Amino acid sequence: MTKFTDIIPAPKGYWANGTYNTFEACIGTCEFPKEAKSFARYLNKIHGIDLSFCDGGAITVKKCDCLSKGEYRLEIGEDMGKITIKVGDYLGAGYAFATLLQLCEKRDDKMLLPCGTVVDKPECAWRGLLIDCARRNHSVELLKKYIDMCRFYKVRYLHIHFTDDENYTLPSKAFPKVTTPSNCYTYEEIAELDRYAHANGISIIPELDTPGHSTTILNAYPEVFGKEGIIKFTEGAIEATKTLYRELCELFPHSEYIHIGGDESRLGWWLEEESLKYGESVGITNKDECSEMTPNEYVMLRFLATFIKEMADTVTACGKKPCVWEGFHKVTNDIVPKNVTVMVFDSSYQLAPSLCEAGFEVVNCTWFPLYVVIPYWIYSQKDCFDWDVNSFGTINELSPYKNGVMRFDGLQGVKGGQLCSWGDGLKCEYKNPEDGLRQELSDIAERLPALSENTWNREKRRDYGDFLRVMKEHEAKVKKLLD
Numbered sequence: 001m002t003k004f005t006d007i008i009p010a011p012k013g014y015w016a017n018g019t020y021n022t023f024e025a026c027i028g029t030c031e032f033p034k035e036a037k038s039f040a041r042y043l044n045k046i047h048g049i050d051l052s053f054c055d056g057g058a059i060t061v062k063k064c065d066c067l068s069k070g071e072y073r074l075e076i077g078e079d080m081g082k083i084t085i086k087v088g089d090y091l092g093a094g095y096a097f098a099t100l101l102q103l104c105e106k107r108d109d110k111m112l113l114p115c116g117t118v119v120d121k122p123e124c125a126w127r128g129l130l131i132d133c134a135r136r137n138h139s140v141e142l143l144k145k146y147i148d149m150c151r152f153y154k155v156r157y158l159h160i161h162f163t164d165d166e167n168y169t170l171p172s173k174a175f176p177k178v179t180t181p182s183n184c185y186t187y188e189e190i191a192e193l194d195r196y197a198h199a200n201g202i203s204i205i206p207e208l209d210t211p212g213h214s215t216t217i218l219n220a221y222p223e224v225f226g227k228e229g230i231i232k233f234t235e236g237a238i239e240a241t242k243t244l245y246r247e248l249c250e251l252f253p254h255s256e257y258i259h260i261g262g263d264e265s266r267l268g269w270w271l272e273e274e275s276l277k278y279g280e281s282v283g284i285t286n287k288d289e290c291s292e293m294t295p296n297e298y299v300m301l302r303f304l305a306t307f308i309k310e311m312a313d314t315v316t317a318c319g320k321k322p323c324v325w326e327g328f329h330k331v332t333n334d335i336v337p338k339n340v341t342v343m344v345f346d347s348s349y350q351l352a353p354s355l356c357e358a359g360f361e362v363v364n365c366t367w368f369p370l371y372v373v374i375p376y377w378i379y380s381q382k383d384c385f386d387w388d389v390n391s392f393g394t395i396n397e398l399s400p401y402k403n404g405v406m407r408f409d410g411l412q413g414v415k416g417g418q419l420c421s422w423g424d425g426l427k428c429e430y431k432n433p434e435d436g437l438r439q440e441l442s443d444i445a446e447r448l449p450a451l452s453e454n455t456w457n458r459e460k461r462r463d464y465g466d467f468l469r470v471m472k473e474h475e476a477k478v479k480k481l482l483d
Helices: 033-047 090-103 140-152 187-199 215-220 235-251 273-281 295-317 352-357 381-386 433-456 464-473 475-482
Strands: 013-023 026-030 059-063 072-076 083-087 105-107 110-120 126-132 157-161 203-210 257-261 321-325 341-344 362-364 371-373 391-394 404-407 414-422
Touching: 026 033, 033 090, 033 140, 033 187, 033 475, 072 090, 083 090, 090 110, 090 140, 126 140, 126 433, 140 157, 140 187, 140 433, 140 475, 157 257, 157 414, 187 203, 187 235, 203 235, 235 257, 235 295, 257 295, 273 295, 295 321, 341 352, 352 362, 371 433, 381 433, 381 464, 414 433, 433 464, 433 475, 464 475
Parallel strands: 026 059, 059 083, 126 157, 126 414, 157 203, 203 257, 257 321, 321 341, 341 362, 362 414, 371 414
Antiparallel strands: 013 110, 072 083, 072 110, 105 110, 391 404
């Protein structure tokens, strides 16, 4: 039977006396009905137990002002047949219910649970998973499976990469030709996905990747956005791109963050007359000097930082928080707004300490070992388990830590980490696309619990052998969750 030591991620504290009790699946008092309804769906899906809501029910959920954001105290009674949950907020309620799902077994249509108390809260605000829908279509039903998996393992964010050079999978009223007809989501599907994630406590981070990775946008409207390589640095192109981000914010009303891309942009395309002329009009010229680089390099980097600033300000004005891939140079740190969360994946331009010292919050998306590129590149489950949020590693030849890992002890500003699954191989290496999608789901299911362990707790609370044992305990539950 499941014990308190079998919770993923490992809890901060628990007290158990070794006894078990059965409980009626009935909620009495609950100040968080949305989280309770989500728990009811998962309890039925995993355990086949129907949860009801009735006066004097076994489960009580209340907010407690003495508990912090995301914190919960779960008390499972031995004699009184009661389960009391005290939480700091709605996040804590969701995490407490996730713990109940993991601890629960079924006996005579009742919940069989170990008796005792669990006290827990996350140490990292950011615990995420990225799915690449731009290179390989993922149905809404499949994305719901990832939402379910995130819920079970207390992962907070599902980052969806909706656009890239290959496809633009979002609908648009302002620029309808940007949408790839053969690979796109309808307004109804987006609304369903947004509602499902919100109902189950997961915040979607939708990404529209600009100014690079934008071939579909350029091909659809070259007269607006430009013809080659990168969205033009002109007033018209910038304003049109802002319109796309405003649409994105409207598509996902429940999203906390909007991702604006910013990585791997081919900046050389900006050394053309129209972009340079607009740059001069806003005070950026290639006559300015920087001791670290040539005038042309300097002007391109300032164009990029200014582009990011314009999109970040647009997202902020829509009531969302902007995030971006690392890709801007440290000499432009003063241009990019400090409310932009930066996802670090290879540190080609600056290291995480440089970003943190400049006032940015950082998410560790380090290539090694958090990138999954099936079937080309995938690191072992143990590599993911051994990683921690202050360790950064990559394979990029330009990175200062190629073929190794740099660890920054005590680094302030790293708000968590994220597992990133990219679809480069899914789009071309599987004759039957469903085979690739099944493999991706399986590989992520092995690694996401390790990501959760290392972002819920900054310090390890179990060894790898115990982690494998606990995953084995949950194998049947996860299978039901994903079926």
